[in-house]
Amino acid sequence: MPEPLSDDAVSALMPELRAVMREAADIAQPFFRLGGQTSARIWSKAGGSPVTEADVAVDAFLKVRLSALVPQAAWLSEETADDPARLGHDLVWIVDPIDGTRAFLSGHPDWSIAVALLAGGEPLIGFVHAPAGKTDYEAVRGRGATRNGVPIRVDARQDLTGARVTGPKPMLDRLARGAGPNPDLSVVARIPSLALRLARVAEGSVDVGMISGHARDWDLAAADLVLREAGGVVCDFDGAATPYNRAEPVHGELLAVPAALRDPVLTAWSR
Known part of the structure; x- marks a missing residue:
């Protein structure tokens, strides 16, 4: 080898x-x-x-x-x-x-x-x-x-109140419903490039990036590392990290967030 x-x-x-x-x-x-x-x-x-x-x-x-x-x-x-x-x-x-x-x-x-x-x-x-x-x-x-x-570093926000979110509308709607009666989420216009969606979380201009199912390794891997190194995570809605170079390089719904927001978002999603 x-x-x-x-x-x-x-x-x-x-x-x-x-x-x-x-x-x-x-x-x-x-x-x-x-x-x-x-x-x-x-x-x-x-x-x-x-x-x-x-x-x-x-x-x-x-x-x-x-x-x-x-x-x-x-x-x-x-x-x-x-x-x-x-x-x-x-x-x-x-x-x-x-x-x-x-x-x-x-x-x-x-x-x-x-x-x-x-x-x-x-x-x-x-x-x-x-x-x-x-x-x-x-x-x-x-x-x-x-x-x-x-x-660059992710934003230091600790909870979802006032968080800047972007992604597919059905996913954002579900997040808003689970975030409580007055989450005051700020919706950022959808970012067409998934790599840039993750990178904007990494630079701190977006707090939560939602990714619909069927993204591929090539959409994610480069920006995933940028986000990890800036203090964030890409994970599925069970909290599992994103695996790469599998036989089928296809992913389900994913979340890109600062590490401190992962659990609050997963909790809101599961309600």
Whole structure:
């Protein structure tokens, strides 16, 4: 079995990885039209979700460049056929070339490029790059999280009163019903990119991010690490942490919150 990446190897990897993320953004950006329809060709995948030529181009670029950076790592991405061989690898790249494709194609700025490197089934490195917002979220396991190079932490809120919440309306409605007679929750407009939804919790601009069922590893892994390193958690509604690199990389309903809010939210949800 290959040796895991050393701390020195991870440190040496980071500048190259930042450069790759910016090159990936340079591929996607010409197709994006803020407030308008993308110039990219669009078609539907099996199941009806949209994909653009930008998704495919960024995915192909990242597969070549990231595989060269860590040749021993397997690969899982939204736009590449899954290779079950990844299940036997310690290191796995988990990639969403454009997270929030519907936002990208309609001119909404909340789309991102999300890249995680798993080690032993857990995120070791997480990058979420939001080109339209000129924002980078970055984390390495055990080293904290940053936004544009500045350390970030979740909000210090201890209870749900006045909490800023975002996500699918049915989930927010259930949370509000369980939070008591006057929870005074502040609803933040839904954030199309799931990676950015988690990253906004990590930076403290959102307190509770709700995620409907059927999210995939590539939607979550990079931002999950950013949130963990900023003092938050991603879990299901039994409180279990999110597992990665399973045979079926699909998840049920999930919650992204500061660690201090996990139990209050789970209690409200169960009422």
